Amino acid sequence: MPSSPSPSSSVQAARRALADRLRELRLAAELSGTDLAVAAGWHKSKVSRIEKAVQPVTQADIRTWCEACRTEDQIDDLVASLRAAEGGYVEWRRLEPTGLRKLQQSYVPLYERTRWMRVYQPHVIPGLFQTDEYARALLEAITSFRNIPNDVEAAVKARLARRRVLTTGGHTFVFLIEQCVLDYQIGGPSVLAGQLRHLLSDMSLPSVSVGVIPSDAARPMWPVEGFTVYDTTQVHVELLTANVTVTAPSELVTYFRAFDDLSALAVYGPGARELINDSLRRLEAD
Template sequence: MSTDFQQARIALGQRLRELRAEGGFTGRQLADRLGWAQSKVSKLETGRQTATHDDLKAWAEVVGQPHTAAELSARLRAFESGTRSWRRQLAAGHKPVQDTLTAEYERSTVLRAWQNSTITGLLQTADYARHIFSAFVDLRQSPRDVEDAVRARMRRQELLYRPGRKYHVVIWEPTLRALICPPAVMAAQLDRLSGVIGLDTVSLGIVPFEASLKLPPANAFWIHDERLVIVEDWHAELWLDQPDNVALYLRVWETLAGAAVYGSDAHKVITRCRRALGTV
């Protein structure tokens, strides 16, 4: 969980504690009035649990300050926008998430991406994307709109051919060998990667197995125009726009990119991964 998120949750908890004290309630008394376990009140006040908007409204009403509900909800929305849980994002399926990302890509002229587990969406084939979406639909038990999501992702790839944009993509070699799809699908995906080498809008780097790494190849992330970083984790995406966070991820990206090979050397790595599949 990001430090910014946790600090904001702690600050909200402090505000809740102030309102409880102003209302003359102990933690146990407030819990009894709300019909909650006392531990929930404690966790909310210490920033160990995230309140819902309904929780905040009920809290404000019970302590006799219903007018503060709007303030509390505004605080919650502010840090919810930075941490976007998959459960909440995928409530209507994968396509709306893809549409939101496409809008962000439309705004961006320079993108830097680090991928350590899957091929970045901008360079995926439709078959590869279909297997990725299907896997996450099963994992997260979200609405099964796989084909709509694939079409939305493929439409975003039109940005690769617009002049004035640059996509700097760095991928770890194990990503090119991970059989999260049938070998034939992976073979076509590797052929697709070979085909984008030399495209004037794309700089594709591959970090080989044998490369010396100055940093661990941790979570995938995308940097949009040095103004926004999107980091992907199992439970959520983090959308980070604080300058110090963006600067940190830029340093991470530059370090990992420095270990990559490009051009004909990148093509050689892709070719050896392709041969390892044993497909025609």
């Protein structure tokens, strides 16, 4: 029987991925390891140790590295990756110390790198489909519940800006939504109605496939926590208190299988549209 993977395997994989990204930035900047060390004021061996994931990298190291490579726009994203690498389980309060805007922006490079995104959402309309009003209502609720600084308006703009990946080339998206999500009145009836109409429109995008899992479907696969699969390299799982990043191969396979099993329960095309229109008709009848 094969041995179980180490509990730290996801953490180690995340650290290696971060080290690879730092090396790519250095090479793109056409700097040698010695050049970067001199610019950073470090011992010449530190760059090599970081790139081999032998020496843990700090937030200060990332900032210095990016400044030397003139890629300051990558700092927030790399810091978010570092936080995931530090444990795979990162509390939202650590990711949102100044509000929600920076966290929304930090996902952009990951979204842009991902060629194949798979999203399972049992609670809310997926973020890439959200309207201004729906996103505002949701982010206001999160801000209030977590008692964090209120930068909702800036966070809404940052979240909506991520939508551009839906219409840029080279991306494929598959979304699975539990039918109950279509009836959860985030922001109230009028906001939800506008959101459902917007969802119907976005479903026509050539890069997008949307499946809705009917509430009365026979369930060999039960509803699980919401998660997003980025290509075949990592999964993000959103818990009430934390974001979990999964990179260990054995764990990834489990999420791939869960997505496939949930996909088999969903209806697509006209069937999905009919369920969305049913929810719209109920809203309009009230």
